[in-house]
Structure formats: structure tokens, C-alpha cells
Amino acid sequence: MDVPAHVGLRTSDMAEAREFCRNLYYGTLQIEPVGDPGRLEFSADVARLGPITLGDIRYGTDIHVSIGALETSYHVLVPLTGRLRSQHRGATVLADPTRAVVYRPTGDIELDWPASCRLLSVKVERAALERELDAALDQRVVSPLPLGASFDLVDGPGRTWAALVRLLLTELTAPDTLVSRPRMAARWRDMVVSGLALTVEHPYGEEPAGLQGPHRPRTVKRALDAMNADPCRPWTTRNLSAVAGVGVRVLQDAFRRHVGMSPLTYLRRLRLDEVHAELSRSDPGRTTVSEVAYRWGFTHLSRFAGAYRARFGRTPSQTLRDRP
Template sequence: MESAIYASTPLAGADLPGFELFQTSDIEEARQWGTRVFCENRLSRLDTRKPIRTRMYYRRLRGLGVGRMSYGGEVTIDPGTFDSFVLVQMPLRGRELIETGGETVCSTPRTASVLNAHLPVLIRHENDTEKLVVRIDRDVLERYCIQHLGQALRAPIAFRPAMALDTTAGQRWMRLMTWLHTNLADDDEGLQSPLIAAQTEQMVITMLLTCQAHNYSEALAQEDRSIAPAFVKRIEHYIEEHADEPITILDLAEHAGVSTRSIFTGFRRFRNTSPMLYLKEVRMRRVHEELKRLIPGESTVTAVAFRWGFNHLGHFTTDYKRRFGESPSETLAH
């Protein structure tokens, strides 16, 4: 079943009148359009008996490039490395298999891909796939990140390549994308106002930096944590230290010295989650880290999941795949 975000979006299959439209059935012309909009690339048709029907709507907004596209047929796109931009791709239908940085992302309407500016990329775009895309200039992205951090970057920004779209953060991102595409299509002048365009650029980049995990996420979150009450930070620290132990909401209340109601209110207001969902996220992250460290044969997914408190393997596997874009067995096999 498709995510509700996609079921309600007006973007799939609709014209976007405020966008420039490219369309062709010629593979070389499609490659040239890709070069013009994104970067130099190698485009190959996987089934030469079937024609392609490339269709791309695209529009620039300051440091952003916003669009919707489909190749119609099954193709591979080999752009090498995106040196000057980050690309976020959100399938409306169909599927893409993307290899980047030693990982493989299966991108569907439930899982977007975030392709970094400094890692090689290979995309297999399957038949009848259509996607939204947002291209973000690397220098603009880094400038905003530096402003939020208040210090220089020690290394390039490296996003996790799979973005789960049926999480709270993923749905927040998709609501913004629907708003952005719709308003760019409906309003030829409003978003082009220098002030509004600058604010829109900032909103999109800040949303990506906060919705999708990357190597500066923890540093950026430290600033937000300072606003939260001390008991919220004490509970977070307790969960981090005791995630492998049985923990109840009463345990957290006793440790923090506040009521359970205060805990739920504090986490909802300052973390946009609940304390038990925060615990689940920490445990899920620990499972992921342990599976990546293990050598196949040393242990099993079941043993690791049980050790971190996941007793229903079916639910765990579903949640894990949404969170990391691959099954736990695939992580263990890497």
C-alpha cells in the first residue's frame, strides 16, 4: 500500500505549468537533458526492445532545483560523483535501486534517496517509475549548515542515503515537498520574490538537515537540547546508558524525579516524540550498529534483536527496513 502522503498528492501525473518541460523518446537527447540539469552522465537502456519516454519538469529557485521526472522505460544512470550538489529523490510510483558509498538503497514511495555530493552513484530506474527530485547546491547547503553549527565543517556533509518517508520526519519532509512543487507550479511570481525565495531555500535546507540523519546531526541537535528541560536530557542520557535493560515509563519517572505526565509532555514538546519511541529508536540504532560490526556467522539477526528488546521479529524487521532502507539480514551480510 502506498503512503498516505502519496495517495493525496496532486503531483503524480499532473502538469506543472510553472516548470520548464523536457520530453523525448531519444536516449541521447535524454542524456543531454540530464547533463544540462544535473551533471555529465552515462545513460543506458536496459531493454533495447522497449522505448523510453523521458519526461522532466524542472525549475530553479536560488540554490535549489525542483522537479518531477520519469524515463518511462528501464534505464541505468551513471553520473559518477555529484561534486557540486546533493540530490534528494522521492518516487511517486515504481522503484529505483541505487548504489552509493558502498550501500544499496531500494527507493520506493516509502523510501526516498539522499545522494551525497562526494560519493559515486549508480541508479537503476525501473519501468514506469516517476519521482520528485530536489537538487541542492553543495556550497549553499554547507553555508547553512555552518550557520547552524556556528563553526567550520571538518568533513563534507554525509547524509544517510535512505530516507524513510512513513516516519514523522519523513512525512514532514514530504508535506514540504508537496507544498513546494504545488506553489512553484501555481505561482509564477510569488516564490520568485527575493525575500520569499530566500526564506523558501532556507526552509528546505533546514528541513533536510533536521529530518535526515547525517554526520553533523548530533552537533546540530546539541543546540536544540539546550532548550529542553533538564529532566528531558537526564532521561535521554539514562536511555542511552541503559538501552539494553528493561525500561518502563515508571523507571524513567523515578530516575528523573518528575511525573509520567511531565515526561510525556516534555518529550512531545521538545523532541516531537514519546519517551518510549525514543527508547525504541536508540535500540534500533544499536541493533544497526551491531549488525554492521558483526562478521556473518558470528551471530544472527534474531539473537541481536532479542538482546536489544525486540521480541516480535516480524514487526522489528518491518520497522528496521523503514528506518534504514534495507533488511537486518542485508546489513549483516555486508
């Protein structure tokens, strides 16, 4: 079970602030002062909880931020004060307390961040949000998700989601709260991910050509729910078909038609995503690739390594060693 972790920093040293953000968010992150560097008053409270990283951050002086080749996560910035100018994938967004900016895991990011801006920074691992939207819509989705570049914070689900994130971060950074207990934290974590999946703008439901998949029959949904609820279980096609209430061949045909792969291929992809997420946030001095692989049901390490590299373009050991 994921255990919440909180870290904070107050500093007037730009190099220290830069290293703090690189370690917790992205190794490619570049931060350069635009205003007076002597006025830097960096302040950050950041909490990690499984696939999400929440931060309350301000710099106290004008800065420019560049993030190259975002690939591993979706990201949302919610200004609490001031206005942020963002450029990503050809779109410019002026984010302020009335509008959040959203980043897909593809392409570079450029931010003009003024001294007046304090914001909530929400990082969600790619696989976690994609699985949640896939389940919420009960249909196939493409990766990366074609999300809108921003959403409203004044009315509707955006306001509720931002309030949820802010409350969760406050509770995770305070001592001895109910949310700091792993079981409760896991429920709040799931609410943040599922809430974001239902808040962001996306084309699903409008049936854009080539994007919308068919709605899945109940038998397929039962098998998907079972695998997502317990991916470590040694599932076979036979006991998945029993869960679904149909024969093996019927389930396999339904999966190929409505999911695009066999049940066990889906299960392997699900487990690989979980391994990738755990390696990305683990300490290489305390964790080994084999431990994580075995924990998620991979018993043949050479086959696992080949499948991992085919899916993520790098070896498991590289992910563990080069974690953000």
C-alpha cells in the same frame, strides 16, 4: 535575488532526454536504456531556484543511470511511484515512496531505474547545505557532511520535507503563483534547504570522535549570523567585534578556537562559496567572472582568482564555462 526558472520536456528521444538532464543536473551523467528503447516516454518538469534544483521525472522504460565523481552538490531522490535501486559509496539503497535516497558530494552513483518509477529529484549546492547545517547545529561541521544514505518518508520530518518539496515544485511550474515571486520564492528556498538539514541523518549530537566541534559562544554566533545575512557588506574585524559586543582581540581568539579561522578568513570563504554557486548556474554569454566577483566584494581580481583556485581546484572562468 534569485528568480525561479522552470523548464519542461516531453520526448521519446533518448539523446534529447540525456542532454536535458546533463544541462540541468550533471555533465557526467550517463543514461542507458535497459528495457525497450521504443517505449521511452521521458517526462520532466524541473525548476531552479538559487542553490536548489527540483525535478519531477519519469522515463517510461527501464534505464540505468551513472553519475561519475559527484562533487558539487548533495542530492536526494524521492520516489513517488515504483522502486529505485541505488549504489553509492558502497551502500545499496532500495528507495520507494516510503524511503528517500541521499547522496553526498563524493564518489560515483549507479541507479537501476524501472519504468514504473517516477520521482522527485532534489539537488542542493554543497555550500548551501553545509552552511545551513553549520548554523542549525551552532557548531563546526566537516565537509563533505557525513550524511546517512537514506531517510524515512512515512513519518516525521522526512514526510513533511518531501511534501514541502512537492508543493514548491507544483507552484513553481504553474503560471502566476505566489511562489513564483522572487521574495516568496526565496523564503521557500530557505525552507527546503533548512528542512533538509534537519531531516537527513548525521552523527552530530552523538559526539563522534573527531567530528563534533565545540558549541560556539554567543559572541561568535552574532558575528557569524551578521556575515551570513549580508556577506557583500564591507565587514572589518572592528565592526564585527562591535556586532559581537567584544573587543577585536577577544573576537579573533574566539573565532580561531571555535571556527578554526579568523573572522575575515571565514568571510572570504563565504564569499568564494557564493561566487562559485553563482558561476555554476550562470550563462557565460551573459555573465563575466569580474562582474560576479565584484558583486560579492572581491576588488582585487588576481588575489580573488588565486583564492578561488586554492579552494575549488579550478579557475573561476573554468567554472563559468563548464557549468553543469
